[in-house]
Amino acid sequence: MLLSETCRFKLEPNEEQRLILEELVRSYQEIVKECLDIALKLGITSRKRMHENIYRRLRTKYSNHPSHYIYTAITQALGIFKSYRRLLRKRNDIKPPEAKNVKSILLDDTHLFWFYWGKLRLATHKGHIEVPFEVHEYAEKFKDWEVKGSRLVRLGGEYYLHVTFRKTVKENTPEGLLGIDVNERSIDLAIVKPDKVKFIKIDISEAKYIRDRYFKKRRSIQSKTSGKTKERLLSKYSKREKRRVDVILHKASNMIAKIVDEEKVIPVMERLKDIRKRIKYGRRMNRRLHNMPFRKIQTYISYKSMEYGFEREFVKAKNTSKKCPICGGLSKPNGHVFKCKKCDFKADRHLVAAWNIANKLQMCRPLPLAAKALYEPLIIEVRGKG
Numbered sequence: 365m366l367l368s369e370t371c372r373f374k375l376e377p378n379e380e381q382r383l384i385l386e387e388l389v390r391s392y393q394e395i396v397k398e399c400l401d402i403a404l405k406l407g408i409t410s411r412k413r414m415h416e417n418i419y420r421r422l423r424t425k426y427s428n429h430p431s432h433y434i435y436t437a438i439t440q441a442l443g444i445f446k447s448y449r450r451l452l453r454k455r456n457d458i459k460p461p462e463a464k465n466v467k468s469i470l471l472d473d474t475h476l477f478w479f480y481w482g483k484l485r486l487a488t489h490k491g492h493i494e495v496p497f498e499v500h501e502y503a504e505k506f507k508d509w510e511v512k513g514s515r516l517v518r519l520g521g522e523y524y525l526h527v528t529f530r531k532t533v534k535e536n537t538p539e540g541l542l543g544i545d546v547n548e549r550s551i552d553l554a555i556v557k558p559d560k561v562k563f564i565k566i567d568i569s570e571a572k573y574i575r576d577r578y579f580k581k582r583r584s585i586q587s588k589t590s591g592k593t594k595e596r597l598l599s600k601y602s603k604r605e606k607r608r609v610d611v612i613l614h615k616a617s618n619m620i621a622k623i624v625d626e627e628k629v630i631p632v633m634e635r636l637k638d639i640r641k642r643i644k645y646g647r648r649m650n651r652r653l654h655n656m657p658f659r660k661i662q663t664y665i666s667y668k669s670m671e672y673g674f675e676r677e678f679v680k681a682k683n684t685s686k687k688c689p690i691c692g693g694l695s696k697p698n699g700h701v702f703k704c705k706k707c708d709f710k711a712d713r714h715l716v717a718a719w720n721i722a723n724k725l726q727m728c729r730p731l732p733l734a735a736k737a738l739y740e741p742l743i744i745e746v747r748g749k750g
């Protein structure tokens with residue numbers, strides 16, 4: 365399995381280097397602009413045609429720049445042009461893209477940058493420069509990964525290096541499955557192994573409270589302010605909300621990945637489009653659930669489990685919350701409780717769903733103790749602070 369992840373480093377250029385970077389970003393923007401103009405004018409999407417049309421001229425014009433900047437600028441311009449065309453097919457009120465919005469330089473080539481821990485060596489129009497940066501704690505884990513590509517990003521007058529790292533992970537042999545049911549207030553887990561069934565409820569209700577609180581806050585900003593102030597406040601609060609919710613989601617998915625590692629189980633989740641379909645509440649409910657970061661949670665869980673050598677599986681969501689895991693009969697859950705009409709089995713509906721999700725991959729009969737385990741789930745609360 366191939367893992368890849370991007371990490372950001374803040375560059376600390378001296379004054380002279382800062383000027384060089386400024387010039388570099390500016391001329392790179394101009395190069396991208398020329399490529400983009402040609403792409404828009406002639407409708408070019410092929411790298412070969414673009415190269416034929418523009419390379420020689422740009423090479424002469426920017427003769428003091430390493431030629432690979434022209435290659436990566438072409439890549440970037442083609443990328444922008446293609447996504448513009450894709451959007452245009454869906455809507456016709458899209459403005460043509462502008463190169464002045466390009467704030468990053470693609471360094472997708474070993475000819476342009478050399479990454480060292482704490483130092484970036486960069487080919488520029490003024491020769492090679494070595495810009496130091498601080499290696500934060502989080503980045504330590506990438507020390508045995510391979511450097512794949514990179515971008516130089518200018519943001520608020522500062523320069524950042526976005527580095528994509530890659531690592532091959534050996535696949536582990538699974539001993540069972542982990543059914544995962546994601547809800548607004550909890551992530552419910554069913555560990556299903558040949559000799560063991562165990563249930564865990566991870567309480568993420570704080571994420572829900574945060575989202576509710578910020579929703580109210582945003583609504584009050586909407587009605588009480590206007591113009592630039594409104595824009596600024598809305599963006600500030602939505603960033604803060606995202607950050608706070610993210611802390612909880614990361615903690616929860618870390619816990620789940622640890623369980624995956626300890627129990628040696630394959631994480632099994634419902635397909636995202638099925639989850640959305642299943643959720644058919646009133647409009648108010650819909651608004652909230654629609655914003656539920658299901659995709660994020662699933663991505664985090666998948667990603668972190670991969671680091672331990674277990675690749676996630678997706679299953680269809682059909683009947684996961686209606687089927688009785690004991691007798692197979694179908695009953696509608698009522699509130700948070702599932703009660704089987706056929707055999708009277710009764711339990712927490714989310715734990716039942718988690719169990720059903722795991723069972724979708726493997727036809728295994730319920731173990732004698734499984735129902736009992738369902739009544740004694742381990743409950744873990746995830747909080748943003750602490």
Ligand SMILES: [Zn+2]
Pocket residue numbers: 688689690691692693704705706707708709
């Ligand atoms: Zn039943």
